Amino acid sequence: MRIKLIGCQSTMNEIHAQGLNQGMDCEFLDYSYHARPDRLHAKLQEIINQSQDYDLIILTYGRCSNSMLGLLSPRIPLLFPATHDCIGLMLGSTARHMELFKENSLTYYFSQGWLDYGRTPLAEYCEYEEKYGEKKARKLIKTLYGSYQKAIFIKTPGIKDLERYRKKVQEIADFFGWEVGEIEGDTGLLTSIVKGIKVPESIYVDGGQVVTLEILAGTQNGNKDRARSRL
């Protein structure tokens, strides 16, 4: 079976650390698509179109601001996680994500990928400061992130230097005056999907079938296809 993996950089370290990329063609896309669902959608569709000579296309994207909505793989099935985004994916399930979200929705989550490849709120501030000066930059960043109260670092496989990440998170949290916490991640769902295994929290879409809201939403509550089956 020939597999094409289209992944977000947010999942790259974990996939590499577990050697899951062996035997498949992987393409990891830039983190900055996070903020542009329209562009992410277009890019994913483009790669899907170019990958129709594979047997399966695996994506490590969740709903990601509904970037996945409307995608169509003409002939080849798609498999991806039914999580809202990489937070749920790194926590292992939507249920766990939502439980924590209910506990405190004002938490900003960090993962190693986010810190290595993403644009952290502090990096964003520095960009604004250069462009608009300190006064406007502070105002902007406060509007963007001022309501968050806590930074939580999700620990996942592949972390080589935990202290380095801790320091980064602390630095960002200090700038915004956030509390800091850590939580153990769970890459079980990610691992299953990258291995091509259908699990309750995966979404499997046949070739020729458009990804609809129903497909995205229906599986949020548990996939009908509960039997674990190797494709």
Place this chain on the structure above:
Amino acid sequence: MKELFLELKQAIIDGDEDIVGELSQKVIDESINPVDAVQEGLIKGIEVVGELWKAGEVFLPDVMMSAEAMKVGLGLLEPEIAKLGMSEGESKGKIVLGTVEGDIHDIGKNITGAMFTAAGYKVFDIGTDIKAEDFVLKAQEVGADIIGASALLTTTMSAQKQIIDYLIEHNLKDQFKVFIGGGPTSQAYADEIGADGWAESADEAVALADRMLAK
């Protein structure tokens, strides 16, 4: 006086909330007509920003700063207008705007608010992380035409539906038009949950409101 209004207008265009604050205070201290200050100063300024934004001549942070400055000015002048028992003049309609429960994304809503103000609507911005019930209570209190609910997360967009469900439950659905917006939302989603309007951008939302309320 004319000079002061021009300065207010310019301060809105510059997105300088400190100067807008100072000038608005001056309007109050010198007993200058606050309605004129809003109409001739603040709104004229945000109109310019709205046009520049549509033309692609200013960037998002600039619009954000102007919207923030606008809030500061209105925050000072509106209570004064109310205190003096003056009318702010005819508005095209009233809109209650907020970001839904669990969601603290502020920017899209602020810009939408600024654009609606620029277009002649009376905007009631009730903030972020707002419960369905609170949207409706505010809309009832001010006699709003439109409830605008923003959601920027797929985890929170279901709260937009809760507003509509609340209205249906309380037999209020006919009284307000519900507009939804935000990154993960779409026309299809708006149709699915029974929202009256959806727009991709703030200026499209204004155009939609114009069409809908003109009926």
